[in-house]
Amino acid sequence: MLELQGIKKKLGGQAVLRGVNLKVAPAEKVVVIGRSGSGKSVMLRLIMGLLRPEAGAVCFEGTRLTGLNEEAWNPYRRKIGMLFQGSALFDSLSVFDNLAFPLREDGEKSVKVLREKVEEALKIVSLSGTEQVMPAELSGGMKKRAALARAIIRKPDLMLYDEPTTGLDPIVADSINRLILHLGKMFGMASIVVTHDMTSARKVGDRIAYLHEGKIYFEGTPAEVDQCEDPLVRDFVRGHAEGTDVTG
Ligand SMILES: Nc1ncnc2c1ncn2[C@@H]1O[C@H](COP(=O)(O)OP(=O)(O)OP(=O)(O)O)[C@@H](O)[C@H]1O
Ligand SMILES: [Mg+2]
Structure with missing residues (x-):
């Protein structure tokens, strides 16, 4: 359903992505890991069409999005949700x-419909009854869940998660992991989850892809990643599992 074909992107004079190839099947959950600054967030912004590649293409549900103008992009952007x-x-x-925003952007004016959809999305993330609360009054975990409710309110075919568990305590992080799995099952949506958190990667990933020096250096099932003898992959996976990473 999603295919990145040889994506290259320079930013600030530096080649961040140097030919990224990645395929995501319908309902598949792909986890992307990589060092801080390796270009994971840039990759997600390219998929959303917030950045354009210099070379290569983003294909989504059989359409080559790269090269389309803003207006032609928009219907596809609505099918892709992102948790920043x-x-x-x-x-x-x-x-x-906040939750009604994307629906209003789509032209939804019926207060009844907005209320129903917001209520439904809040229920999914276990935040029922918080409609009138302001973001500043929410804890970090609740903010993530509210943002997640907003990201899924259009029932996207593909969800992109950028570091969904970073900065959360292990229990809250686990509840977010379970939510990602639950959403995948409930709506059959495909997901790309960018994370440093190997516990989370093993739990939610059907497949794990390691982004290194601008390319997907290795990909495999969580078991294959754990058994991988390649020193780069091993250091990354074990370094993080042992909590020795201080870069991000
Ligand atoms: N708008 C921009 N202008 C210039 N350089 C940028 C821009 N956005 C990102 N970069 C650079 O691109 C590289 C990749 O950034 P990116 O945010 O994708 O890293 P990341 O893998 O998401 O890191 P982290 O794990 O810390 O979130 C970095 O070197 C960053 O400085
Ligand atoms: Mg990032």
């Missing part, structure tokens, strides 16, 4: 208005 690194809720809007 750091939530990105609108601080001046209540939870209700």
Whole structure:
């Protein structure tokens, strides 16, 4: 359903992505791991069409998106939900208005429909009844869940998660992992999860891809990644499992 074909992207004079190839099947959950600064967030922004590649293409549900103009992109963007690194809720809007935002953007005016959809999305993330709360009043874990509810309110075919568990305590992090799995099952949506957290990667990933020096250096099932003898992959996986990484 999603295919990245030889994606190259330079930023600030530096070749960040140097030919990324990645395929995601319908309902598949692919975890992307990699060092801080390796280009994981850039890769997600390219999939969302917030950045354009210099070479290569993003193909989604059989359409080559790269090369389409903004207007032609928009219907596809609606089918892709993204949970940004750091939530990105609108601080001046209540939870209700945050969640209703993408629906209003699509032209939905019926208060009844907005209420129903917001209520349903909040229920999925276990935040029922928080419609009138302001983001500043939510804990970090609740903010993530509210942002997640907003990201799924259009029932996307593909969800992109940028560091969904970073900065959360292990129990809350686990609840987010379970939510990612639950959403995948409930809506059959495909997911790309970018993370440093190997516990999370093993738990949610059907497949794990290691982004290194601008390319997918290794990909395999969680078991294959754990058994991989390649020193680079081993250091990354064990380093993180032992909590020795201090870069991000
Ligand atoms: N708008 C930009 N302008 C210039 N350089 C950028 C821009 N966005 C990202 N970069 C650079 O691209 C590289 C990859 O950044 P990116 O945010 O994708 O890393 P990441 O893998 O998501 O890291 P982290 O795990 O810390 O979130 C970094 O060197 C960063 O400085
Ligand atoms: Mg990032």
